[in-house]
Amino acid sequence: MEQNPQSQLKLLVTRGKEQGYLTYAEVNDHLPEDIVDSDQIEDIIQMINDMGIQVMEEAPDADDLMLAENTADEDAAEAAAQVLSSVESEIGRTTDPVRMYMREMGTVELLTREGEIDIAKRIEDGINQVQCSVAEYPEAITYLLEQYDRVEAEEARLSDLITGFVDPNAEEDLAPTATHVGSELSQEDLDDDEDEDEEDGDDDSADDDNSIDPELAREKFAELRAQYVVTRDTIKAKGRSHAAAQEEILKLSEVFKQFRLVPKQFDYLVNSMRVMMDRVRTQERLIMKLCVEQCKMPKKNFITLFTGNETSDTWFNAAIAMNKPWSEKLHDVSEEVHRALQKLQQIEEETGLTIEQVKDINRRMSIGEAKARRAKKEMVEANLRLVISIAKKYPNRGLQFLDLIH
Incomplete structure (x- = not known):
């Protein structure tokens, strides 16, 4: 790919703003190649949501989309007002972590039965x-x-x-x-x-x-x-x-x-895929370090040539043939690069998958993990919100508020 990761993310956000939403499939298709970790993906999805762009399973109906578009500007204005007021009154605000937590939990709505089932399905x-x-x-x-x-x-x-x-x-x-x-x-x-x-x-x-x-x-x-x-x-x-x-x-x-x-068996299978992905990353990082950091090959050139040719040395020979000041230096790391390429080839033989396929499977797995984790987080927050709402009904009954929550 010729686009760098930041450009790809910008395109993703631009697409989301134009449509008013993004699907998980679109997020998967536009994610940079090197982003396969579930935590990274979850952070990106959270960032997209924070910008007022919903990430959904599938494209919404036209009516739902019009409703979302009508509220987007209001939501953005409200968020901006909240940020501004928080900056202006920062000194006067409480730093008590309990009060700060209660205020944050106050923004979480109690779930309806339908909402609960929706989260469980997600x-x-x-x-x-x-x-x-x-x-x-x-x-x-x-x-x-x-x-x-x-x-x-x-x-x-x-x-x-x-x-x-x-x-x-x-x-x-x-x-x-x-x-x-x-x-x-x-x-x-x-x-x-x-x-x-x-x-x-x-x-x-x-x-x-x-x-x-x-x-x-x-x-x-x-x-x-x-x-x-x-x-x-x-x-x-x-x-x-x-x-x-x-x-x-x-x-x-x-x-x-x-x-x-x-759970133990499921975790073992998921972790075995992660270990395989870590092996791929280790060799790819080594190759990039040798070419980009040691030989001063421009990173953009490296990504353009290397992506999609991870186990072939054609990209390496093409880089040498470019006759750039850094091309000659590549001869010095040729042996180490080829050793790393052989290890990537070994991974392909072990898995029966190409490196690109290993990355794609891991990325989709990570998106699934991120989806489940976000839904579980909503369920936990709703559970805590329910506990707090019940505790608020029993003040001054011989127990401190925090003791009631516990």
Whole structure:
């Protein structure tokens, strides 16, 4: 890419201002190549939101967009007024962290039941995106199948691998992941929910006692193995970017999404992808350090030549052939650069993916993590807001306000 990261982000923001919104897919497409970390992505999404540009799952209806456009200027003016007033009265404002926290929490609205379900679905969507990304990483499926083989050989327990399966036909009936957190339900509704939770808890205990149906597990893992073989063979025969291969990858993701992995196993798969990405970053940073810092090759030239050719030395030979003052110096680091390129080639052989594909999968995984984390943060804030709103109803009852909250 010829554009530097700042230019790409500027284009992203410009697009958002013109449309009045951005979708997560657009954020993914316009993110700089080197941004794959979930924390970085979350910061960028937060920055975009702070500018009055909503980041959404899909493009909104025209009516919703008109409503958003009508309120955008008012929101911006209000935000500017708040910033101005905070600067003008900074000396007079309290520095008590508790009061500052209470004031901040006061801006968080109590959730309605619909809002709670919406957040729960967004958490689920984010987790699903992570799991779909993991499904595209061949080593993840291989690992899962190997672990199940250990279960079949009675070397491991099935309950240490999965907690159950998701019914693909029940996807529309997703329940919130946390019951009535920060909601505005009546006490009767809350009591009813608590009774249902207790009954569910009894059912869960029974499930734990009876374990997971081994026949169902055998059937699901056989389906996963069969689809994995078809996907792998199609990719080998036609290439990963072929339409037929993409269709099989999608089918594999749909099968894999049905598995509810034990958190420890899910984290292991996600972390293994992160480790692979770290290995890629290490070699790419080394190559850039050798060329840009040591040989004084302009960074723009390096990015233009290197991106998309990470495991080939054609870009390096082209850089030498440019006959620039720094071109001759590249001969001095040739051996080290080629050693790093070989390590990148080794990663491609291990994963069955190109470096570009490894980055793309990790970026989509990170966006899924950022989506789930943002939704969880909203749920936690709403929960705290509910606690504070309840505590405010019981002042001067023998306990300090903070003790009531605790």
